[in-house]
Amino acid sequence: MTALLDIRDLHLSMHSFEGAAKVLSGVSLSVEKRQIWGLVGETGCGKSLTGLSVSRLVRTPPAEYTGGQILLDGTDVLGLSEPQMRALRGRRVGMIFQDPTTNLNPAFRIGTQLMDVALAAAKHDPAILGLQPGAGRRARKQAARKLAIAMLTEVGIPAAESRLDDYPHQFSGGMRQRVLIAMALIGRPDLLIADEPTTALDVSVQAQILTLLKQMVAAHDMGVVLITHNLGVVAQTCTHVAVMYAGTIVEKGPIEAVLADPAHPYTQALLRAIPDRSVKRGQLQGLAGAVPNLIHPPPGCRFAPRCALARPSCLEGPPPVHTRAPDHAVACPVVKEVQNA
Amino acid sequence: MLEIENVSRVFAERKGMFGTSPGVRALHEVSLSVRKGESFGLVGESGSGKTTLTRQILRLDTPTSGRILFEGEDMARLSPAALRALRAKVQIVFQDPYASLNPRMSVHDIVTEPMLIHRGILGLNRQQRTDRAAELLDLVGLGPQHLYRHPHEFSGGQRQRICIARALAPGPSLVLLDEPTSALDVSVQAQVLNLLIELQQRLGLTYFFISHDLGVIRYLCDRVALIYRGEIKEQGETQRLFDAPESDYTRSLLAAMPPDVRRVAGR
Amino acid sequence: MTDVPQDSRRSARAEASRRAFYRFRQSRLSMVGATMVAVVVFFTLFGNLLAPYPEHVRGGLNTAERFQAPSLAHPFGTNELGQDVLSLVMAGTPVSVAAGFAVVLIGTVLGVVVGALAGFNGGWIDDVLMRFSDLMLTIPSLILAMAVAAALGPGFVNMIIAIALSWWPGYARLVRGEVLQAREEVYVAAARAIGASPARVLFRHILPNIVSPIIVKMSLDMGFAILTVAALGFIGIGVRPPTPEWGTLLSIARNYMPDFWWTAVFPGMAMFLAVFGFNLLGDGLRDVLDPRARR
Numbered sequence: 059m060t061a062l063l064d065i066r067d068l069h070l071s072m073h074s075f076e077g078a079a080k081v082l083s084g085v086s087l088s089v090e091k092r093q094i095w096g097l098v099g100e101t102g103c104g105k106s107l108t109g110l111s112v113s114r115l116v117r118t119p120p121a122e123y124t125g126g127q128i129l130l131d132g133t134d135v136l137g138l139s140e141p142q143m144r145a146l147r148g149r150r151v152g153m154i155f156q157d158p159t160t161n162l163n164p165a166f167r168i169g170t171q172l173m174d175v176a177l178a179a180a181k182h183d184p185a186i187l188g189l190q191p192g193a194g195r196r197a198r199k200q201a202a203r204k205l206a207i208a209m210l211t212e213v214g215i216p217a218a219e220s221r222l223d224d225y226p227h228q229f230s231g232g233m234r235q236r237v238l239i240a241m242a243l244i245g246r247p248d249l250l251i252a253d254e255p256t257t258a259l260d261v262s263v264q265a266q267i268l269t270l271l272k273q274m275v276a277a278h279d280m281g282v283v284l285i286t287h288n289l290g291v292v293a294q295t296c297t298h299v300a301v302m303y304a305g306t307i308v309e310k311g312p313i314e315a316v317l318a319d320p321a322h323p324y325t326q327a328l329l330r331a332i333p334d335r336s337v338k339r340g341q342l343q344g345l346a347g348a349v350p351n352l353i354h355p356p357p358g359c360r361f362a363p364r365c366a367l368a369r370p371s372c373l374e375g376p377p378p379v380h381t382r383a384p385d386h387a388v389a390c391p392v393v394k395e396v397q398n399a
Numbered sequence: 400m401l402e403i404e405n406v407s408r409v410f411a412e413r414k415g416m417f418g419t420s421p422g423v424r425a426l427h428e429v430s431l432s433v434r435k436g437e438s439f440g441l442v443g444e445s446g447s448g449k450t451t452l453t454r455q456i457l458r459l460d461t462p463t464s465g466r467i468l469f470e471g472e473d474m475a476r477l478s479p480a481a482l483r484a485l486r487a488k489v490q491i492v493f494q495d496p497y498a499s500l501n502p503r504m505s506v507h508d509i510v511t512e513p514m515l516i517h518r519g520i521l522g523l524n525r526q527q528r529t530d531r532a533a534e535l536l537d538l539v540g541l542g543p544q545h546l547y548r549h550p551h552e553f554s555g556g557q558r559q560r561i562c563i564a565r566a567l568a569p570g571p572s573l574v575l576l577d578e579p580t581s582a583l584d585v586s587v588q589a590q591v592l593n594l595l596i597e598l599q600q601r602l603g604l605t606y607f608f609i610s611h612d613l614g615v616i617r618y619l620c621d622r623v624a625l626i627y628r629g630e631i632k633e634q635g636e637t638q639r640l641f642d643a644p645e646s647d648y649t650r651s652l653l654a655a656m657p658p659d660v661r662r663v664a665g666r
Numbered sequence: 667m668t669d670v671p672q673d674s675r676r677s678a679r680a681e682a683s684r685r686a687f688y689r690f691r692q693s694r695l696s697m698v699g700a701t702m703v704a705v706v707v708f709f710t711l712f713g714n715l716l717a718p719y720p721e722h723v724r725g726g727l728n729t730a731e732r733f734q735a736p737s738l739a740h741p742f743g744t745n746e747l748g749q750d751v752l753s754l755v756m757a758g759t760p761v762s763v764a765a766g767f768a769v770v771l772i773g774t775v776l777g778v779v780v781g782a783l784a785g786f787n788g789g790w791i792d793d794v795l796m797r798f799s800d801l802m803l804t805i806p807s808l809i810l811a812m813a814v815a816a817a818l819g820p821g822f823v824n825m826i827i828a829i830a831l832s833w834w835p836g837y838a839r840l841v842r843g844e845v846l847q848a849r850e851e852v853y854v855a856a857a858r859a860i861g862a863s864p865a866r867v868l869f870r871h872i873l874p875n876i877v878s879p880i881i882v883k884m885s886l887d888m889g890f891a892i893l894t895v896a897a898l899g900f901i902g903i904g905v906r907p908p909t910p911e912w913g914t915l916l917s918i919a920r921n922y923m924p925d926f927w928w929t930a931v932f933p934g935m936a937m938f939l940a941v942f943g944f945n946l947l948g949d950g951l952r953d954v955l956d957p958r959a960r961r
Contacts, residue, residue: 101584260445262652327586332589332660333589335617336659337618339596339619343589344587
């Protein structure tokens, strides 16, 4: 069985005057239906670029794919033409972005925007509207309206029908994010990419939106890639997690495995930096040093310059990935040796 | 140290071309007291009135009613000269280290500016100011080699250190920290939080720490107050408030917190 | 200890200017613009000295050589008085550029003062100043200039005053908008929080951060100012002959078109190149100086 999304050894360079920054170096990730993958990492680690790449929303140039594949149900999206890609976006892959205020057009009513998306998706898959092929314009519009109401209701917007005629500014931040989720799901995508969907929201609203996201996954049999910098959000929502550092995935696996038994030194450092209940004042551990320059990345493991366990062999070549437990992969040979010893 | 007594702030209704916008009650009968040497946390979501309250403490805005006492003196009754002196004693670090530094100024000019403005009180000449700026940079974990660089050359965490150095420059006793780490990555946040703790111990500072992040508040603060729609819902010792919340609002906020990451593993 | 910072101060500045220059060079058109402006500036400084027939610049004539077509002796030909057109065009550069620059400079100074006062203070000061500048904007500059010329008499200085009077409201609007925006920046709140006086906030924190759009507008406006000066010369209320000025030269040459085309084409070309150069330069500067691109 092929995975819903299979990113294989993806390499992406970003050109600038200083040179080509190797922003993604061998990212591999496989997402099945009903899995919610948390893609975590700090600013500039490449998590958003990975997400955007799936919908081919990274501008090339300045970016350039220098290797790898992104298989969506077995088709490499990097090989598709732009019109083919447009047919895919919104219908096969839904996207939700961080700031709900800037991703809705303030000049149009919510209903209009939702129906536009539904009608566009229906061009490629008329079944979305539940109509026979060749149905008239009027019928399609009516069906799209019905679908918009159904979606809004589903994402928890009360009195959905009456709110179709409202403009985005008449909604609160949390409600806008719900509208965006409805918009992303209206084309019945199999895969949802959510890029920091709750970062701009208050914690109580964040909890609601994350719960909604989980419900949607169960109801629609989707796979989700949730991009976030917040491990707490991952713990709250995800089934799996992939930790990124400087354009590479350093550790990935089922959430219980990774959080209970974090193996990569970077994952461990990230966890030690979170002010959890058990941490006493002054005992939080930051991570010394800075993220490497990606134009001239360190040879070998990118985390090695900041790593307490690093040894000369770490600088020689890309660290081999080993499997720690079923599906729990770690790109660090040293941890294994330390443990075996 | 800082006494906030029944402070209310109402923004009057405004008559505009397209009708009248109603008055907004941003703060209602807020009372707090911050003790010398402690870290006092103020938690609230967006629109709760946190920022309005900060502006009152900084005297960037005036309360509609109530009063604010700093070291026993009513801030509203201070003479202009005393108010200037007060500005040296109360400093602030803002949330966004990318926006809170003037992009046209060097780190040297940024850090020495408060000393220049308050030279009447501090009595430092040009050379002394430069020397002190170098000391301050050292104190916050940067070095004299950074003095003549511009903000855009620094990472977020480094910029926030510059902001902290600027806040410390006039020798304050109270520092308002307005979500100082919410724009930073966790590993950097941890460093900045630890720096703040270390500075407090070394310099005997009092912190007024504003945040929406309960985890950060729990880590840093001795006492905490929760503000919701301009009203204080609950205040008390941090430990007590987290272990035995009294108000419904506190309970709902705690419930919405992301779970402890280490505990999820055992679920 | 103090040498270290001094040293790094210098290297940091050098680094910043190297980066800016690099960015500027990235755009070929702005380099072309800069080159054209450099040529214009060169002739502004040395045009009078280098003119092959300086006596013609001072008003001397040579009726024996009227309307000579371009040749080696007279690359741009000669005009109806037998004067060398190349000399006149070269000598006309400082007049046009100086007038254009004076207009832009006066306009900028007035506009910055008015715009900064309006934007920084707000309230009724803002209302009064901006309504007044709106009023000035409604008066077409050529008509105003004609009125000033009629009232004060034609002449170089009067012309500059007249154009500058209709020029500053554009700057006032630009500056007011930028000040309003900059006033809301967090670093401005930070400056107020450390106790900075309003004057300090305005001069240290707001104005330095809005210099870039002003410089860009000045560069773009230089071209239009030169054009306006020429237009006034053309309709005969600007610089009077025998002082050579591009607009005046064109105006006279108009009578001899199309037979003696060179008398009009070369002053026109000079004007075209100067205006075009300043516009390209302005666009290039916008790319380099835009603080949003810098972050």
